[in-house]
Amino acid sequence: DAGVTQSPTHLIKTRGQHVTLRCSPISGHKSVSWYQQVLGQGPQFIFQYYEKEERGRGNFPDRFSARQFPNYSSELNVNALLLGDSALYLCASSSQVPYEQYFGPGTRLTVT
């Protein structure tokens, strides 16, 4: 079975722009979570969606938003990009909450 997939792999944006990151969970998994990992740090929780509803939100500004689609895939949107948004964005899926989370390879976002 395919694991969690994310697109794109790499992205370069300019300050002030908007970005959309995509994630497809493992087949049968209904929960998707998003994490931001700044270089040299551990990942930080942004959102969790379960059955298309937001279940939890981390300490991130309103510039960050997400949604989950009927097929359980998810998008993370970031508006008005700042240099500090440069990071590896990780998506994770799980079959139930709480359970082991399976991470995708990540999208590396660079804001210049």
Next chain:
Amino acid sequence: SQQGEEDPQALSIQEGENATMNCSYKTSINNLQWYRQNSGRGLVHLILIRSNEREKHSGRLRVTLDTSKKSSSLLITASRAADTASYFCATDASTGFQKLVFGTGTRLLVSP
């Protein structure tokens, strides 16, 4: 913010030796998970230990949990060069949804 801290921050050993990494955290938890990350890519789930468990094994991995001391340890026995990676502990303390709070990680280098 990071919940826990891994110790040591970096560890360098020879193949065949054992590697021990420690994790301390601050709040009561539901479970604690260990993940591996190669070269800033996606995280690979290694093992989950619930708050009512004290020890768990998976292949060459042994995890202990001491909730009274709010600490956990990961032991990798008979290490291999392929074990070279960053290792993170992540705690799950939330209710109603799953928010993993990661530590700062231990960078393990296993030399042939």
